[in-house]
Amino acid sequence: MRPSRSFRIFRTVALAVVVIGLLAPLLWMITASLKTNVDIYDTGKAFAFSPTLDNYANVLQRANYVQFIGNSLWVAFAATVLSLILGVPAAYSMSRFNMRRSALVVLMARVIPGVSLLVPWYYVFSNLRMVGGFTVLILSHMFVSLPLIVYIMMGYFDGLPTELEEAALVDGLTHIGAFRRITMPLSVPGIATAGILSFIFSWNNFMFALVLSGADTKTLPVAIFDFVGYASIDWGGLMAAATVVTLPIMVIALFVQKYVVSGLTAGATKG
Amino acid sequence: MSTVTTPDTRSPEARPALPDGSAWSRWANAHRKWLFAAPAMAFVAVLIVFPVAWTGYLSLTDAEGSVRAESEFIGFQNYLDVLADTDRFWPAVWRTVAFTGVVLLFEIVLGMAIALLLWRPFRGERWVRVAILLPLVATPVAVGMMWRLIFDPNIGMANQVLSWVGIGPQPWLSGQHSALPTTMFIDVWQWTPMVVLILLAGLTSLSDEPQEAALIDGASTWQRFRHVTLPLLMPTVVVAILLRGIDALKTFDILYATKGRGGGSFHEVETLNVYAYGLSFDYNDYGVSSTVLIIFFLIIIGVMWALTYRKKGLQR
Numbered sequence: 001m002r003p004s005r006s007f008r009i010f011r012t013v014a015l016a017v018v019v020i021g022l023l024a025p026l027l028w029m030i031t032a033s034l035k036t037n038v039d040i041y042d043t044g045k046a047f048a049f050s051p052t053l054d055n056y057a058n059v060l061q062r063a064n065y066v067q068f069i070g071n072s073l074w075v076a077f078a079a080t081v082l083s084l085i086l087g088v089p090a091a092y093s094m095s096r097f098n099m100r101r102s103a104l105v106v107l108m109a110r111v112i113p114g115v116s117l118l119v120p121w122y123y124v125f126s127n128l129r130m131v132g133g134f135t136v137l138i139l140s141h142m143f144v145s146l147p148l149i150v151y152i153m154m155g156y157f158d159g160l161p162t163e164l165e166e167a168a169l170v171d172g173l174t175h176i177g178a179f180r181r182i183t184m185p186l187s188v189p190g191i192a193t194a195g196i197l198s199f200i201f202s203w204n205n206f207m208f209a210l211v212l213s214g215a216d217t218k219t220l221p222v223a224i225f226d227f228v229g230y231a232s233i234d235w236g237g238l239m240a241a242a243t244v245v246t247l248p249i250m251v252i253a254l255f256v257q258k259y260v261v262s263g264l265t266a267g268a269t270k271g
Numbered sequence: 272m273s274t275v276t277t278p279d280t281r282s283p284e285a286r287p288a289l290p291d292g293s294a295w296s297r298w299a300n301a302h303r304k305w306l307f308a309a310p311a312m313a314f315v316a317v318l319i320v321f322p323v324a325w326t327g328y329l330s331l332t333d334a335e336g337s338v339r340a341e342s343e344f345i346g347f348q349n350y351l352d353v354l355a356d357t358d359r360f361w362p363a364v365w366r367t368v369a370f371t372g373v374v375l376l377f378e379i380v381l382g383m384a385i386a387l388l389l390w391r392p393f394r395g396e397r398w399v400r401v402a403i404l405l406p407l408v409a410t411p412v413a414v415g416m417m418w419r420l421i422f423d424p425n426i427g428m429a430n431q432v433l434s435w436v437g438i439g440p441q442p443w444l445s446g447q448h449s450a451l452p453t454t455m456f457i458d459v460w461q462w463t464p465m466v467v468l469i470l471l472a473g474l475t476s477l478s479d480e481p482q483e484a485a486l487i488d489g490a491s492t493w494q495r496f497r498h499v500t501l502p503l504l505m506p507t508v509v510v511a512i513l514l515r516g517i518d519a520l521k522t523f524d525i526l527y528a529t530k531g532r533g534g535g536s537f538h539e540v541e542t543l544n545v546y547a548y549g550l551s552f553d554y555n556d557y558g559v560s561s562t563v564l565i566i567f568f569l570i571i572i573g574v575m576w577a578l579t580y581r582k583k584g585l586q587r
Contacts, residue, residue: 003391011388018385019402022464026405028428029417041426090311097304102312109319111571113521115547116564119329119557120322123338139318146311175300204410206524211552221412225528228416235420242413253408254401260408261400264465265472268510 030247033239040235055240063237065244067216068223072245075134075209075219076202079141080195083149086142088191091153092179096162103154109147114207117143122211132214140208145198152197152266156190157183189259196256197263203249220245323568329561336555349562359538359546360563364570366451366534367542371519374458378515379508381459382466387496389467390474403464411461415528418457419444444529450539457525462518466511473507474500513578520571523548543567 003011032040034051059065094103117140125136164186168178184191206221213222224241227234253260299306330349334342353360389399406414421428422443430440443453477500485499501508526540533549534541541549547567550560 008393011393015385015388015399019399022402022406022460025417025421025460026409028421029413032420040420043426043431046428046431086311086314089307093304093307099304099308102308105320106311106315109315111517111575112319112323113544113547113564113567113571114523115544115551115560116326116568117319117322118548119551119561119564120325121318122551123325123557126338142314143318146314150311174296175303176296179303200408204408204412206410206412206527207548210527221410221524224410224412224416228531235426238416239420242410242416246409246413249408249410250405253404257400257404260404261468261472264407265469268469268472268507268514 026246026250029239030243032235033243035236037234037236055236056244058237059240059244063223063227063241065220065223065241068218068220069244071134071213071217072203072219072221075137075141075217076199078134078138079145079202080198082138083142083145083198084191084195087146087149087194088153088184088187089179091150092157092183094150095154095157103150106147106150109143110151114143118208118211125212131212132217134217137209137212137217137219140212141202141205143208144201144205148198148201149194152194152263153187153190155267156187156193160186192256193259193263193266196252196259200249200253200260203245326561326564329557330565332558334557334561335559338557342558345558349558350566353559353562353566359541362538363541363543363546363563366540367520367544367567367570370451370455370458370522370542371516373452373455374462374519375512375516377455377459378463378466379512381463382470382511383508385463385467386470386474387500389471403467406461407464407468409461411524412528414457414461415525418453418460418525419529422453447537447539450530450535454526454529454540457529458519458522461525462515466515469511469514470504470507473504473510477503509578513575516574516578517571520544520574543570 031047033055034053035045035049036052036054039045039049090106093099094106121136121140122131125131130136160183164182165178168182169175173181204221205219206225209217209219209222210225213219218226220241224238224245227238227241329342331344331346332342333345333349334340385403389396420426424430424440424442424445427443429443433439433441442449444450446453481499481503482495485495490498521544522542523544526534526542526545527548530540532553534545538546543563544567547560547563550556550563
């Protein structure tokens, strides 16, 4: 079914509008991060300005962003790895043994508002004097990562034929041996999808770190929020800070686009 | 692994002995179902089920101030107070419902339109897909800050673009009545791409035959969409509504990033989630905030139940 000529023209125009609408704000953020505040306030210099990296120098050196980048990387990495260790075998069991009720309990975590966890956690962990440490921050990020990983991996295991495992059992492997040597290697694309999605969601997470992080464990989204002081806003610095947190994750997402899309749409077509 | 295709037709006794016959290995294999699932289940039980139960308990107390302070059991008093609160609670409920309803409507309609445009392959498709992916993975707090600059009444690009077409400056995020619609716009900008991806996955999985049959029967483009594509795609649409609806109800990052504490000085964008957060961590009013959270939680469960119920009805 080849679309008609008029439809193709309409499609080109409409999609051009969509692409511009989606990309222009992001480009504007990056543009503003390369301007001095004088140029930002001069609306006549929207496009004609001499670019400067001063804002980035400020953000990375004076505002301690190098440390916050490290914090964000560490928290997202640790939460993702721990969630994979817990979540992949659990998803396997839930898929193979059809444990739908157990699965539902884990997936409820996707529905519960994060604040309702934060209050009891804050109670317990501040009495244990753990608020502000990495441990509780990583645990809190697992609240998002673990259900996401179980959800994606259950769908993946559901679609993975059982014949190969059965053949491995015939060849003398134990059940756990078959999982380790047959199923796991076959699941690498699924694990990559789940891991990448978990990393992105953890990197972007704001609310948990807002309450549970301390001055030394602050993650990037909280650092950006703190940039808005009570006095007038340093727009150039703020846009540089916003670019520092979004640009890396967007570049990574482009390289692993296939995985990100399959993770985001996991389970959507099962009906 | 050359015997991959041979199904096991032998009796269990005829199978070769397990290579590692230790007691631990036998026990582990026999109990692998729970051995695999238990760690994740324990994590969920300790760090999720227990906190939710505690929230329920706190909602029945007058806990406030320091987390070490004593609190008293006061029954359902908080619930009576909250449900009678027409100053902060009910406006927050209304804003949550309005926010979710409006962004869902726009995201589903726009998402469907864009997904239909992207359905059939064409040149340059790759670039459109890149553009669709970027807002989705961008950090919501940074997205909020970005739109704060664009919507700034004095130096923002939004008002400048309006001035080119002869429209006067708008207050956007700083207006008492325009703040909530502006945050809805930001949410639609960031999350319509999610709906596009989900619906596109659904469209791609549809077979071509019903379309071709309808075409041969002389159905118009609109008729084919309305009577062939849409009914077949409906289960996917419900999934998209469900996933986006849950997240929209819980929207926090862009509201807090653009308007700060309490959803602005007039609580312009204070939804239930923002209200509960503020009660907990700006006012340390844990008893009341737990009450709001339990009510909020029941609303979410109710909406989910209604949607999954409808989904089952549609599949019949």
